Amino acid sequence: THEGILRRQASRESAARTYARSLPIVPVRARGMTIEGADGRRYLDCLSGAGTLALGHNHPVVLEAIRSVLDSGAPLHVLDLATPVKDAFTSELFATLPAGLAASARVQFCGPAGTDAVEAALKLVRTATGRDGLLAFSGAYHGMTAGALAVSGRAPSVRVARLPFPQDYRCPFGVGGDEGAHLAARWTESLLDDPASGVRPPAGMIVEPVQGEGGVLPAPDSWLRRMRDLTAARGIPLIADEVQTGVGRTGAFWAVEHSGVVPDVMVLSKAIGGSLPLAVVVYRDSLDVWQPGDHAGTFRGNQLAMAAGTATLRHVRENGLSQRAAALGERMLARLRPLVAEHDCVGDVRGRGLMMGVEIVDPEGAAHAAPWPGAEPGPGRATARVPLPAGPALATAVQQECLRRGLIVELGGRHDCVVRLLPPLTITDEQAEAVLERLSDAIATVSR
Ligand code: PMP
Numbered sequence: 001t002h003e004g005i006l007r008r009q010a011s012r013e014s015a016a017r018t019y020a021r022s023l024p025i026v027p028v029r030a031r032g033m034t035i036e037g038a039d040g041r042r043y044l045d046c047l048s049g050a051g052t053l054a055l056g057h058n059h060p061v062v063l064e065a066i067r068s069v070l071d072s073g074a075p076l077h078v079l080d081l082a083t084p085v086k087d088a089f090t091s092e093l094f095a096t097l098p099a100g101l102a103a104s105a106r107v108q109f110c111g112p113a114g115t116d117a118v119e120a121a122l123k124l125v126r127t128a129t130g131r132d133g134l135l136a137f138s139g140a141y142h143g144m145t146a147g148a149l150a151v152s153g154r155a156p157s158v159r160v161a162r163l164p165f166p167q168d169y170r171c172p173f174g175v176g177g178d179e180g181a182h183l184a185a186r187w188t189e190s191l192l193d194d195p196a197s198g199v200r201p202p203a204g205m206i207v208e209p210v211q212g213e214g215g216v217l218p219a220p221d222s223w224l225r226r227m228r229d230l231t232a233a234r235g236i237p238l239i240a241d242e243v244q245t246g247v248g249r250t251g252a253f254w255a256v257e258h259s260g261v262v263p264d265v266m267v268l269s270k271a272i273g274g275s276l277p278l279a280v281v282v283y284r285d286s287l288d289v290w291q292p293g294d295h296a297g298t299f300r301g302n303q304l305a306m307a308a309g310t311a312t313l314r315h316v317r318e319n320g321l322s323q324r325a326a327a328l329g330e331r332m333l334a335r336l337r338p339l340v341a342e343h344d345c346v347g348d349v350r351g352r353g354l355m356m357g358v359e360i361v362d363p364e365g366a367a368h369a370a371p372w373p374g375a376e377p378g379p380g381r382a383t384a385r386v387p388l389p390a391g392p393a394l395a396t397a398v399q400q401e402c403l404r405r406g407l408i409v410e411l412g413g414r415h416d417c418v419v420r421l422l423p424p425l426t427i428t429d430e431q432a433e434a435v436l437e438r439l440s441d442a443i444a445t446v447s448r
Contacts, residue, residue, distance in 0.1 A: 030057035056424035065311035100262030112277030114269035115143025125204035141213035209255035215413025216357025221259035247271035251326025251353030274308030389415035401442035
């Protein structure tokens with residue numbers, strides 16, 4: 001059945017299918033971090049449904065929550081009616097929100113995907129400000145529907161000013177660290193304040209605290225605070241897209257908490273549904289300008305997803321899984337960092353909490369002294385040799401070697417050459433050890 005299913009689906013599904021190309025697996029059973037295929041092979045899953053499975057596959061508290069709704073005879077589909085299941089979910093969600101937002105928060109259920117909540121957030125700030133343009137960042141990923149795509153890094157758009165996202169390693173100015181972040185912030189300020197820049201007062205700014213699909217790039221805390229200050233000073237709502245970074249993933253319940261930044265709007269999905277589809281926008285009530293029916297959607301009342309989500313949020317909170325993610329992520333990153341010195345094809349190791357990335361680079365490119373053509377090394381500037389991205393071929397080879405060793409990883413980043421690790425927050429020390437071993441072995445095999 002394994003080969004037959006793979007063959008039939010390859011011939012039936014659209015040319016856009018993605019994960020199924022690089023991961024020829026037919027999952028039939030899963031528990032925690034382990035997936036078992038129809039061919040009997042077992043894998044450690046470091047993709048976690050693209051960061052969705054905070055508690056791994058089929059966690060008992062999630063299954064129990066779903067079962068209790070099914071057994072209670074409650075309706076599964078209720079549009080946006082109030083139910084005890086929804087009441088429990090909003091109570092749990094509001095209990096986790098950053099203090100500065102919780103006191104005055106409103107929630108809009110969207111659905112069912114992250115991209116739907118992004119659309120709602122963009123529409124909300126446009127309605128509230130009466131303005132149209134948006135500020136978004138290079139390398140961003142917010143989804144695949146029209147508005148979300150327009151604020152994502154790869155899509156051109158006339159209504160969106162694309163600002164530089166600071167990157168410690170591949171700063172758009174050819175300098176890294178604090179100086180790069182400072183320059184990125186200055187550029188943003190000058191675009192907003194120079195009438196000749198063509199950037200009209202925007203409706204909002206949307207930012208990921210850690211870019212995930214963009215290649216696991218954590219926004220420096222000081223830069224994020226600057227974005228908060230400059231948007232607040234100009235009356236621009238700040239939207240934090242925590243679709244991937246939320247629910248403990250980065251070592252805080254919400255990634256904005258690392259910087260202390262309180263956004264005006266938060267876009268939440270993935271883990272908040274405990275592996276079922278659920279997406280919401282949470283925002284300051286001063287932005288709540290919508291008239292009844294201004295935002296709607298048939299599937300914004302998914303009772304099973306709310307129950308699974310309540311159980312997940314509670315389990316993460318009560319068991320200190322954010323703190324666990326912070327500590328284990330630091331340990332895993334410390335073990336991965338030496339790979340940069342050990343292998344010419346590893347250019348960078350970075351991340352926050354259990355959102356980690358290993359960038360595969362062109363071993364021949366290791367001799368490039370300046371990060372960018374024309375970038376002059378100067379005082380305080382990164383003079384390190386910055387290798388060029390490998391492009392997908394070498395990174396794909398690493399991914400396939402991982403798969404052979406029973407480890408599922410995904411690739412991301414502008415050149416698809418960042419190996420992304422998103423294990424469940426419930427990963428054990430032994431499993432973490434196995435992940436590190438299999439990934440290191442895979443890289444050693446490819447770089448030989
Ligand atoms: N925002 C971010 C930060 C994401 O990582 C994603 C999905 N990877 C989305 C939005 C879109 O979510 P969905 O795929 O559920 O539409």
